[in-house]
Amino acid sequence: MSKKYDVIIVGAGPGGLTAALYASRANLSVLILDRGPYGGQMNNTDLIDNYPGFSEIKGPELGKKMYDSIMKFKPDFEYGDVQSVKLDGTNKVVTTDTGEYTAPILIIATGADHKHLNVPGEEEYSGKGVSYCAVCDAAFFKDEDVAVIGGGDSAIEEGIYLSQLAKSVTVVHRRDQLRAQPTLQKRAFANKKMKFVWNAQTESxxxxxxxxxxxxxxxxxxxxxxxxxxxxxxxxxxxLPQTAPFKALNILDDKGWIPTDNHMRTKVPGVFALGDVRAKDLRQIANAVGDGSIAGQEAYNYMQDLNDK
Known part of the structure; x- marks a missing residue:
């Protein structure tokens, strides 16, 4: 038998936790599902210095503060790797490796994972000089020499961003020309702090x-x-967006991201998406929290509409 809730939230990062806060404060029964500990990618972040209210805080500590702040409203938290989601009338049936859960409202907050090079030292020095987010970590490398590995839009955009603080930025690319759009290339080549190493395969x-x-x-x-x-x-x-379990809902774009409107609504009524899993440009804790507050409030509004029918 499925366990029944008003709202199922898949993902316990900052966006999912915020959605749970708003939905449970509105007296909805809420289940948070995650395959790992609460906090999401914050658990892999040593220091956060761009979240309002904290000049500096460790990622796991911020995750615990967020989690503790919502638990007084008594949502349920379960570990589980979501295998599939199917529609049953207005209900959404979520199947995990540990059980099955049903709710009229599903909020997807599964985030995205950066592709890794899978070379020696990458995992060992993650958070100790290895980063996947210039906006998050550039301030820690003020007046230092840094390297950017990649040649697409994101690599060049982040390289330009880093150049505002770093002493120098060396773009290391495995090809002999960039894949980034021409306007970005022009800006990068004109930037006196940026250097380029071509035909370079990173070994370690x-x-x-x-x-x-x-x-x-x-x-x-x-x-x-x-x-x-x-x-x-x-x-x-x-x-890579973490959206494989939601393919049957037909809410993904051709790259696997989930498009939403400004209310975090997908094209399936009662299914919302927020944070890094959405088709958007900036992926930060602050805007995941903003998305989560909207999704949590919209869950309440959707439930009110269902009850009025």
Whole structure:
């Protein structure tokens, strides 16, 4: 038998937790589902210095503060890896590896994962010089030499952003030309702080045991192994939305993101999406929280409409 709720929220990052806060405060029965601990990618972030109210806070600490603040409204939290979602009239039936749950309202807050290089040192130095977000971490590398790995729009945009604070930004790309749009390339090539290493296949991210010191790469033309010194390595080789369990709902775009309107509504009534899983440009804690507050309030409005029918 399915356990029944008013609202099921899949994902316990900052957006999902905020949606749970607003929905449970509105006296709706709420289930939060996640395959891992609450906090989402905040748990992989050493320091956060761009979230209002905290000049500096560790990611896991902020996640715990958010979680603790909602639990007084008594939503349920369950561990589970969502396998599929199907529609049953107005209900949404969520099947996980541990059970089945039903609710008329589904809020998707599963986020997105950055593609990794899968080279030695990447995991070891994550949060110790390896980053996937310049907006999040640029301030930690003021007046330092940093490297950006990638050649698409995101890599060049973030490289330009980094150049405002870093001493220098070296773009390391495996091809002999960028894939970024021409206007971005023009800005990057005109930026005196930006340098470029072409035909470079990153072999490892190097460090001293505590922090990043640079990278080792292979010159694809000469097959020579070379080193580049850097205090930070920013990796932009793609982002993957975590939306596979929701394909049957037919709410994904051709790249797997979930389009919504300004109310976080998808094209399926009663299904909302928020945060990094949405088709949008900026993916930050602050705007995930904003999305979550809207989705939580819209869940209440949707339930009111159902009750009036």
């Amino acid at each position: 991210i190097d460090g001293d045991g505590n922090k990043v010191t640079g990278i080792t790469y292979r010159d694809k033309k000469t097959d020579e192994e070379k080193k580049l010194s850097a205090a930070g390595v920013f990796i932009y080789v793609g982002v």
